[in-house]
Amino acid sequence: MAGHSKFKNIMHRKGAQDKKRSAMFSKLSREITVAAKMGAPDPDMNPRLRLAINNAKAQSMPKDNIQRAIDKAAAAGGEDYEEIRYEGYGPGGVALIVEALTDNRNRTATNVRTAFSKNGGNLGASGAVSHGFERKGLIEYGPGAGDEDKVLEAAIEAGADDVESGEDGHTIWTDMEALHEVAGALEKTLGEAESVKLAWKPNITVALDESNAATLLKLVDTLDDDDDVQTVWGNYEVSDEIMEKLS
Structure with a gap:
C-alpha cells in the first residue's frame, strides 16, 4: 500500500462541487431519489441510499431536503431517472467518463456532445475509454482527520488498497465491493468522511500543459454545470503551478 502519491485533479479541482450550492443539492437529491427508488427507502437496508445520504450530510444538506428526496421516490407520477455513462476524449488526449442521471436521454446526450465539441473534445462510443480505468471505492477525508x-x-x-x-x-481507495465495509471501519477511527463513493480510477494519467489544461477545465466546468451530469472523471493531471495560473 502506498502512503503518498501525487494523484491530483483526477475528479476535478477542489471546491468545484460547492461553487453553486443549489445545483449541488439538486444533484445530491437526484441521487438520493434514484437510490431510494432502486431499493428500500431505509438506508440501513439500502447501501446505495446510505452512501447518498452520507454524502449529502457531508455537504451540509438540510435534513428536510434529504427526506423530501427519499419521499419523492415513493410519490406517484414522480420523474423516472435513468443512469447513463458517456465516454470521450478532451484536449491533449485526456480520457473522460461522464456519469449522468436523466429523465430525458436526448436532452442529456445533446448537451454532453455539445460540451465536448465546443471545448476541444469529442464524444466516443460506450467503452471507448473506460478500459483505461478501474472501478474502485473512493473515500475522502480532510486534513483534520x-x-x-x-x-x-x-x-x-480497515482493509483499504491505497492512500494518497x-x-x-x-x-483512500478500496475494492468496489469492500467500499461500505472499509468506510464503516474508518468512520470508527477517523470520524465521518467528507465523501464516500464509487469512482473511476485511471490506470495511467496524462500531464497537461497550460493551454490544454485551460481548455480541459472549461470542458469539465461546462459538463459539471449541467443539471443531469452527476460526476466527471478523467485521467488528467495539472501541476499546482499551472492550476494556480488558471484559478
Whole structure:
C-alpha cells in the first residue's frame, strides 16, 4: 500500500462541487431519489441510499431536503431517472467518463456532445475509454482527520488498497465491493468522511500543459454545470503551478 502519491485533479479541482450550492443539492437529491427508488427507502437496508445520504450530510444538506428526496421516490407520477455513462476524449488526449442521471436521454446526450465539441473534445462510443480505468471505492477525508501516518495506519487496519495524502487531505481507495465495509471501519477511527463513493480510477494519467489544461477545465466546468451530469472523471493531471495560473 502506498502512503503518498501525487494523484491530483483526477475528479476535478477542489471546491468545484460547492461553487453553486443549489445545483449541488439538486444533484445530491437526484441521487438520493434514484437510490431510494432502486431499493428500500431505509438506508440501513439500502447501501446505495446510505452512501447518498452520507454524502449529502457531508455537504451540509438540510435534513428536510434529504427526506423530501427519499419521499419523492415513493410519490406517484414522480420523474423516472435513468443512469447513463458517456465516454470521450478532451484536449491533449485526456480520457473522460461522464456519469449522468436523466429523465430525458436526448436532452442529456445533446448537451454532453455539445460540451465536448465546443471545448476541444469529442464524444466516443460506450467503452471507448473506460478500459483505461478501474472501478474502485473512493473515500475522502480532510486534513483534520489526522496526519499521513495516522490515516495510513487506519486505512491498513480497515482493509483499504491505497492512500494518497497531501495538504488538501487524504484520498483512500478500496475494492468496489469492500467500499461500505472499509468506510464503516474508518468512520470508527477517523470520524465521518467528507465523501464516500464509487469512482473511476485511471490506470495511467496524462500531464497537461497550460493551454490544454485551460481548455480541459472549461470542458469539465461546462459538463459539471449541467443539471443531469452527476460526476466527471478523467485521467488528467495539472501541476499546482499551472492550476494556480488558471484559478
